[in-house]
Amino acid sequence: MRAVSECNFCVVGLGLLGGTYAMCLKRLGCRVTAVDIDEGAICWAKEHGVIDDGSADAPQAMLAGAHVVVLGLYPGAMMEWVRTHAKLLAPGTLVTDVCGVKAAVVGPVQALLPPGVEFIPCHPMAGREVGGVWNASPAMFEDANFLVTPTAANTNEAIEFAKQLGRALGFARISVLSCEEHDRMIGYVSQLTHAIAVSLMNANANEHLVDYTGDSFRDLTRIANINETLWSELFFANRAALIEEIGQFERSLNDVKRALETGDSETLKALMRQSAARRRLFDKKK
Amino acid sequence: MRAVSECNFCVVGLGLLGGTYAMCLKRLGCRVTAVDIDEGAICWAKEHGVIDDGSADAPQAMLAGAHVVVLGLYPGAMMEWVRTHAKLLAPGTLVTDVCGVKAAVVGPVQALLPPGVEFIPCHPMAGREVGGVWNASPAMFEDANFLVTPTAANTNEAIEFAKQLGRALGFARISVLSCEEHDRMIGYVSQLTHAIAVSLMNANANEHLVDYTGDSFRDLTRIANINETLWSELFFANRAALIEEIGQFERSLNDVKRALETGDSETLKALMRQSAARRRLFDKKK
Numbered sequence: 001m002r003a004v005s006e007c008n009f010c011v012v013g014l015g016l017l018g019g020t021y022a023m024c025l026k027r028l029g030c031r032v033t034a035v036d037i038d039e040g041a042i043c044w045a046k047e048h049g050v051i052d053d054g055s056a057d058a059p060q061a062m063l064a065g066a067h068v069v070v071l072g073l074y075p076g077a078m079m080e081w082v083r084t085h086a087k088l089l090a091p092g093t094l095v096t097d098v099c100g101v102k103a104a105v106v107g108p109v110q111a112l113l114p115p116g117v118e119f120i121p122c123h124p125m126a127g128r129e130v131g132g133v134w135n136a137s138p139a140m141f142e143d144a145n146f147l148v149t150p151t152a153a154n155t156n157e158a159i160e161f162a163k164q165l166g167r168a169l170g171f172a173r174i175s176v177l178s179c180e181e182h183d184r185m186i187g188y189v190s191q192l193t194h195a196i197a198v199s200l201m202n203a204n205a206n207e208h209l210v211d212y213t214g215d216s217f218r219d220l221t222r223i224a225n226i227n228e229t230l231w232s233e234l235f236f237a238n239r240a241a242l243i244e245e246i247g248q249f250e251r252s253l254n255d256v257k258r259a260l261e262t263g264d265s266e267t268l269k270a271l272m273r274q275s276a277a278r279r280r281l282f283d284k285k286k
Numbered sequence: 287m288r289a290v291s292e293c294n295f296c297v298v299g300l301g302l303l304g305g306t307y308a309m310c311l312k313r314l315g316c317r318v319t320a321v322d323i324d325e326g327a328i329c330w331a332k333e334h335g336v337i338d339d340g341s342a343d344a345p346q347a348m349l350a351g352a353h354v355v356v357l358g359l360y361p362g363a364m365m366e367w368v369r370t371h372a373k374l375l376a377p378g379t380l381v382t383d384v385c386g387v388k389a390a391v392v393g394p395v396q397a398l399l400p401p402g403v404e405f406i407p408c409h410p411m412a413g414r415e416v417g418g419v420w421n422a423s424p425a426m427f428e429d430a431n432f433l434v435t436p437t438a439a440n441t442n443e444a445i446e447f448a449k450q451l452g453r454a455l456g457f458a459r460i461s462v463l464s465c466e467e468h469d470r471m472i473g474y475v476s477q478l479t480h481a482i483a484v485s486l487m488n489a490n491a492n493e494h495l496v497d498y499t500g501d502s503f504r505d506l507t508r509i510a511n512i513n514e515t516l517w518s519e520l521f522f523a524n525r526a527a528l529i530e531e532i533g534q535f536e537r538s539l540n541d542v543k544r545a546l547e548t549g550d551s552e553t554l555k556a557l558m559r560q561s562a563a564r565r566r567l568f569d570k571k572k
Binding site for chain 1: 411412413430431433459461471474475476478479480481482484485486487488489490497498499500502503505506507508509510511514515517521522525528529531532533534539541542543546547549551554555557558560561562565566568
């Protein structure tokens with residue numbers, strides 16, 4: 001497999017993440033084409049030098065000559081695109097993605113691809129509260145994690161290439177883990193936190209209360225301003241793991257409630273000490 | 287009642303909040319004395335010009351001539367101090383506090399004070415993850431809320447003075463509300479968020495997971511590094527309201543879980559849309 005900087009890329013889905021991939025890869029000297037249903041995104045990206053060429057209706061021409069295809073799509077749209085367009089991919093092409101859930105999509109995508117086309121799943125853990133290629137920004141990747149989640153169907157070459165790609169895109173940390181480990185972890189650190197933020201925001205209808213709000217409430221609800229189309233897809237694609245994580249959190253919150261109800265201040269303090277110790281460890285690891 | 291800048295203050299409990307009061311009041315030209323059980327805090331504050339005089343064992347001398355006494359103590363310690371030292375307060379003295387809970391402490395404190403000594407309860411909604419007068423900082427008050435929570439026992443003069451004090455300390459917003467309204471609000475925007483952060487941190491023992499953590503998890507658990515002595519006191523002093531708020535949040539989180547379990551993506555999206563709309567409104571109000 002050639003080095004990242006010597007590859008031609010085609011980005012399918014030129015949104016916030018796909019657009020940032022394109023920017024980073026162009027800076028490295030790669031040839032980058034793009035496919036997107038939105039003519040405006042293609043036009044903007046061409047004019048701003050983010051891509052060399054792009055099209056909303058001629059994917060075949062954009063895919064021609066691409067060594068690597070980046071699927072920058074929502075999970076459902078990615079499966080749909082692969083179902084329809086897999087036949088356009090030449091043998092030897094490497095395909096990767098940006099999906100925030102893995103087990104539900106990786107197997108089906110690998111099964112749909114023609115012989116000689118390898119799919120190496122990746123999850124760039126970065127995002128913003130706004131979307132679109134016009135909000136793309138390489139700085140978004142700087143302090144973030146890049147996860148490679150191979151299956152038994154992947155070659156070592158593809159795994160090594162994916163790690164190289166993460167580094168070339170500027171990510172701070174690159175990790176390799178299984179799709180199942182990935183989904184359990186993401187159920188806890190990302191999806192559960194979003195479920196909590198949404199629930200906290202919905203728990204009280206009194207708009208008046210926000211007049212008195214301090215930093216802690218702002219911090220906990222920042223991500224409550226959520227894109228419901230993307231996140232409901234991600235939640236359902238990882239349903240079992242997320243339901244399990246919510247249950248675990250409910251039991252943990254119930255420990256606090258029971259200590260209050262029974263007047264057990266020693267238990268309450270012990271819970272607070274445990275959480276404080278874990279959180280400090282966590283700051284040290286940053 | 288004279289203007290804030292023309293008053294002599296005695297700060298009882300020279301910690302993070304009491305220390306910041308002292309710094310701000312000295313800058314305004316007030317005479318400021320302090321009482322604290324920690325000789326080191328008194329010594330440091332004198333040497334750094336934060337107070338004019340202070341003592342660990344001679345409260346009577348420090349209280350002499352003070353027009354206003356600021357109780358910068360934890361709820362339990364405040365009740366104890368008032369029980370023991372109320373007799374030292376001269377008629378005409380105004381007493382105020384910094385407690386994060388109100389209904390449980392305000393009535394008892396007002397009842398313990400001698401005739402002619404008025405207690406006007408206040409809650410400066412500011413804090414840091416570190417304590418002590420050496421971490422005091424007027425900047426902490428700049429974007430924060432100052433709440434005055436009078437009872438029927440308070441005079442209009444004292445309420446007006448408390449509002450003036452909040453402004454003189456540099457708070458961004460001053461509000462007046464009842465102790466009961468205060469405790470309900472604080473149960474939601476502050477105590478519930480701390481209970482959630484602690485529970486989220488305690489929900490999963492896998493330290494390994496934090497290697498993959500993004501900003502959302504960091505934001506939600508920042509306050510999980512909690513001072514268990516102060517916060518267990520605050521939780522218990524507002525027990526009924528906090529148990530009620532936890533219950534309301536549990537029902538809200540259960541709506542998300544049930545939508546996932548029953549495959550009801552329309553309900554899940556509606557919950558996300560509601561939370562996003564509320565959060566946006568909230569940003570606008572800032």
